[in-house]
Amino acid sequence: MINFQYLRTTSVKSAIALLLKDKNAKFLAGGTNLIDLMKRGVTAPEKLIDINHVPLKQIEQIGNKIHIGALATNTAVADHALIKEKLPLLSWALQAGASAQLRNVATVGGNMMQRTRCGYFYDTEMPCNKRQPGTGCGAMEGFNRMHAIFGTSEKCIAVHPSDMCVALTALDAEVVLANGKGERKIAFKDFHRLAGDTPQLDNNLKADEMIIRVEIPVNNLAKNYHYLKVRDRASYAFALVSVAAAFELNNNKITDIRLAMGGVAHKPWRLTASENFLKGKEATLSNFEKAAELAMTGAKGFGENNFKLKLAPNTIIEALNLAKSKA
Amino acid sequence: MEKKILKDDTDRVDGILKVTGQAKYFAEYELPGLTYGVLVTSTITKGKITGLDTRAAENAPGVIAVVSHLNKPSAAAYEQEGGPQMKIFYTDKIFYNGQPIAIVVANTFERATYAASLVKATYAKEEFNTDFAKALKDPKAKKLQGQADYKRGIENAYKTAEVKLEERYFLPIETHNPMELHGIIADWRPNNQVTVYAKTQGVKATQGTIANVFKIPMENIQVNSEFVGGGFGMALRTWPLEIATVMASKHIGKPVKVVITRMQMFTMVGNRPAAIQTIGLGADKDGKLTGITHRAYGETSTYENFTEGVVNMAKFMYQCDNVNTSYAIVPVDLGVPIWMRGPGEATGAFALESAIDEMAHALDMDPLDFRIKNDPETDQQKNKPFSSKNIKEAYKIGAEKIGWSNRKNKPGSLVEGPWQTGYGVSVGVFNANRGKASVKGVLKADGSLLLQSATSDIGPGTGTGMTLIANKLMKIPVNKITFELGDSSLPPAPSQGGSATLSTVGSAVNDVCVALKSAIAELAANSNMDATANFVEVLKKNNLPAIEVTKESQSGKEKDNYSMYSFSIHFVQVKVHALTGVVKVSKIVSVGDSGTIVSPKTARSQMLGGAVGGIGMALTEESIIDHRYGRYINNNFADYHVPVSADVPEIDVNFINKPDPYINPMGAKGMGEIALIGFSAAVANAVFNATGKRIRTLPITPDKVLA
Incomplete structure (x- = not known):
């Protein structure tokens, strides 16, 4: 053994x-x-x-932030009254992930640390720069239907598979890391990395660090939100494309908005340009369509995943539609 | 609690054993001295093993032996000239990636797994091709006739028809993936006595294969397979991995257990072959079919040919004077396929029933009316009457239940927000088989009946069906009847496949019961008892603890006089999301026309399973290979998408339940295959009706809907 x-x-x-x-x-x-x-x-x-057995399972509000311990299970977070009330987008994203059995044991920290689901990464007989730098990317000219369209590198086109992380990116979460000297805090959107020249590194966690919790600012995004996950079957399948959308509406004007996508990049993909465009605008279909178009700047397909170039903006539009109709 | 006689909602007789974990599957037998085998697999796709370094494995803790082509015990059959067939593992040749090349046996599974990772093979590689579509296009690639060409009337008559279409349909490789992993426990003892605990759809077939390979007498071999955790066709033969396990046991003189991994399920136990099919249909303007052409190509391996009934349905399902079919198989460097539920008929029905829907659309006819209009009264292929066929009644029941009247003939008519609703229908048909089987019956003075036959139950509820046949004839309560199966020492029966078990073994049960009844009647008469006397009284009066009868049963000349088929109609309602391309099957109505329904509960379960398998075939299942390496990419349960509960809507199962007057004493025809056959076309047809998009390549995933 x-x-x-x-x-x-x-x-x-x-x-x-x-x-x-x-x-x-x-x-x-x-x-x-x-x-x-x-x-x-x-x-x-x-x-x-x-x-x-490390006591890091807390789910609580401290000041204007919700703290979630790194060892809280996906199910515990998704079902928690505080999360359902104040961060329903996170609850929905978690419910869309994996299967009930997996969610019951998978933790917040583990969810962040999970590796890509690229088939080439898992088959040690095939090339993969992420698993074994220098061996090449099997997916680039191979089976890349599930793969990235944003922020890809010549070394790797894998995607980060998490749903939870997409919502946390959208919600401006922060990650608290502990090390030998104390603690440090980084923005959630900076936790994961693009593949670049070092696809073997998924994130910016240092070798002597431990994720201890995430902190999410309380917001006014609990009314108009949606997590839309498009996948090959209704449960227990990774996203082809997923979109976390949440906004605050005042007289049909968008005063605050968060948009992030999953299944499209090596990290959860925040749609800043689309957010900036929609801020202050009316929640109309044509604005949603324009925002979706803006989101696609720089997108690139690799053959089998070209359909994502169409699916991604469509999913953004539909997620915004559903978020709007939720209230 | 005593069960009511003739109750027709009888539960599965072994249901409690299964749900309480008392049912023992092959891998659960603990033999004294049991060892654990793990298979080493090839990492190249084609060529030769030039070296096999097993030293590190042999020196690893707990390892008993490494068996490979270099040191395997002799198998007489493989030393003879002839096809390489089961020679995989026995030779240095590599036919496909993931082929078993050695078996490491250790005292624990974990140690064997680790040691297997230490075996290092070196190879002489050869050029290969695993891409079936590419082989089909390559003029130099082999294409072998898979079935004799068929022609009735004018060849390719569709080409000159008033209304015509010609379309191609693509089906990827599907993998059976039953929950239970494949494997075997083999115990080769001195004097060539062999006992195996197998996962098999045929204990007699497994016994026969082992006898044949090692040239030892059948009676030396005992095969046990009482419970099988799903087969769907993949357990219809004894695979090289099983022979390798038997060899390992012979080599070390101890029992060896092998349970393969989920990944190995993709390369060691077959698959539904990929297929490319062309359908040509011609009709007159009134909607009468004037020409049907069905040309199919199926994937096979380079070392063994696999054929199935892909083009059968086109020959008789519709009234048409001009029909021609052809079927060829194209070898690629993959493991040999095997029948997967519905087998070739399900592959063929996807193409034919899609094309029928396309023709109805071209004619601007309701596809149900079009089918009814072209429904034949007799079998034009065999030129015989059907033994029974209630298709029109089935159409009517199904149409009512699905709400067919809500369907609009114009695609894309039913829209609610982003969701488009569509309705689809398809027919399924499969040979109503009846083979030869023997059953032994022991009627006991304690009021019980024991029935025995070397048949199998891979899940359809064989024991329940047989029990109910006896229950009905003997008026003995269900809980006093025991049906024993899955043991090669019992009276012979064929393998469980081709929807034939109930018809075949059930007929023998029937004959045994009839014989037992007349024996009791004779005993009653001889002992001056009333002819209607209870058998318990009769046996007691005659001082007999039991009487026993063994009967062999098979079909007679009715088979020559009639064309016998089981039919199914599948109606589905789908909802298609215009923006995301997601397809949800929102309602299913299946109607089975398979004669008398002997066991309503298990029959219903068969139809439910068929519909779920049908959703998989239509929407989610595809085994993906990277043809540059010849290796599977999605060989696990996370990435090979079997439908989950959330994909399955309410399924409304209906049966015509009218006896077939000819096929067998029960009037019952098989129904395992028809539950699936045609289902995928019903979904594709519904997607077309919802969206106006005709998708001819399965599975219908969001990318295809959006394209």
């Missing part, structure tokens, strides 16, 4: 201490992706540090 050490810890401090001792150690939370990766031979950590 490929042996590994299993360690269990109950505090952030000791978790980080263990991590500092061994660079080949990995945290084990829900394990819904990591265990698969180990079974497929994609990763072989020498140590698994079980952090499930």
Whole structure:
């Protein structure tokens, strides 16, 4: 057997201490992706540090921010009254992800840390720059129906598979990271990376850091919102394209708006240009269409995923339509 | 609680065993000294193994042996000249990527898994092609006749018809993917005594294959397969992985268990072959079909030919004097396909029933009226009357239940916001088979009846059906009847496939019951008892603990006089999202015309399963290969999309339930295949009706709808 050490810890401090001792150690939370990766031979950590007993499951409002611990399960967050009331977009995005069984064990931190679902990444007999830098990208000229249309590099066109992260990006969340010296905070939208020349790096988490929580500012976006996920079957399928849309309406004028897309890039894809366009405008179909068009600047297909060039703007329009009709 | 006699909502007789975990599947047998085998697979697509370094594996903890073509025990059949067929694993040749090349046996599954990763093969690679469409276009690629060409009347008559169409239809590879992984436990003992616990649709077939490969007597081999966690056709043969396991057991002298991985399910146990089909239809302006041409190409492997009944339906389903068909198979460097539910007929029905809908549209006719107008009274192919056929009644029932009158003939007429609603219909048809089987019946003085036959139950409810046949004839309560199957030592029966088990084995059950009844009547008469006396009294009076009868049963000349088919009609309502291309099947009405329904509950379940499989075929299922490497890309349950509950709407199942007067004593025809056949066309037709978009390539995913 490929042996590994299993360690269990109950505090952030000791978790980080263990991590500092061994660079080949990995945290084990829900394990819904990591265990698969180990079974497929994609990763072989020498140590698994079980952090499930670290008290990081809180879901609470502190001041004008909602704090969600890194170890809160996807189900716990999605079903929590506070989240349903104040951040329903997040609840919906979580419900759209994976299956009930997976959501019951998958955690917020683990959701952020999950690797791409690109088939070339998982098959150790095939080329993949993310798994093994320098071997090439199998998807570029291969099966790329699920792959990115934004922010791609010559090295990698994989997408980040999360739904939750799309909503958190839209909601201006921040990530709190702990390290040996203390804590630091980064914007959620800066947590994940584009592939660039280092597709093996999914995010900006440093080797000695641990995700301890996300903080989401309370907003006025709980009325007109929608998370629309287009996929090949009605549940338990990754997004072809997904859109998180939420806005604040005053006399049919959009005073605040958040738009982000999933299934289109190596990271959750915030649609800043579209947001800026819609801010102050009326919530009309023609404005939605113009916003969707703006969102597509720089989009590029790779063959099998060319349909996303049409599906993505359509999904933005429909998500905005549904958000509008929700009130 | 005593079950009522002749109750027709009888539950599955083994249902409680299944839902409480008491039903034992092959992998659950704990044999003394059991070892665990894991298969090493090829990582090239075509060529030869030039070296196999097994030292590291052999030295790994817990490893007992590594068996490969280099050290395998001799299998007499493979030493003879002839087809390479099952020679996979037995030779150094590589026919496809993911082929088993060695088996590592260890004292735990985990150790075997690890050691298998240490086996290093070197290869001499050869050029290959796994792309069926590419092979079809290549004039140099082999195309083999898969079925004799058929012609009635004028060839390609459609070309000169008043109204004509010619279209091509594409079906990708589908993989059966039953929940239960494939595998086997093999125990080869001294004196060539072999016991296996298998996942098989035919215990006698497995027994026969092992006997044939190793040239040992049938009676040396015991095959057990009482419960099977889904087969859908993939367990209709004994695969190289199973032979490899038997070889490993023979080599080490201990029982070996192999359960393959989900990924290996894509390369070791067959698939529904990809198909490209052209349909030509001609009709006069009044909507009478004047020409049907069905030309099909199916994918096969380079080492073995696989054919199925892709073009059968075109020959008799519609009244038409001019029909011609052809069917060829095209070898590619993939594992050999095998029948998958509905098999070739489901592939063919997708094309034919899509084309029929296209013709109705071209004629501006309701597709249901068009079908009724061209419904034949007799089988023009065989020139015989149908033994029974109630299609028109089935059309009527289904149309009413789905609300066909709400359908508009003009596509894209029913719009509500972004959602477009459409209705579709399709017919399914499959040979009503009846083979030869034997059943033993033991009628006991304790009031019970034991029935035994070496048949299988991969899920349709064989035991329940047989029990109900006996229940009806013997007036013995269901809970006093036991039907034993899945054991090769029982009286022989064919494999469970082609919707034939109920008809075949059920007939033998019938004959056994009739014989038992007359034996009791004779005993009653001889002992001066009333002819209607209860068998318990009769047996007691005669001091007999039991009487037993074994009967072999098969069809007679009725088979020559009639054309026998089971029919189904599938109606679906779909909703298609204009902006996202998402298709939701919102309502299903299926009507089965398969003679008497012996076991209503399990029959209904068959139809439900067929509809779910049909949704998969129509909307979600496709096994994707990167042809540059010859490897599957989506070989797991996250990426190979079997429909989930959220994809499945209410399914309204209906049966005509009229006995077929000829096929067998029950008047019952098979229905496992018809539950699926045609379903995908009904969905494609409904999508067209909703949107005006004709999609001829399955599955109908959002990208195709948006294109």
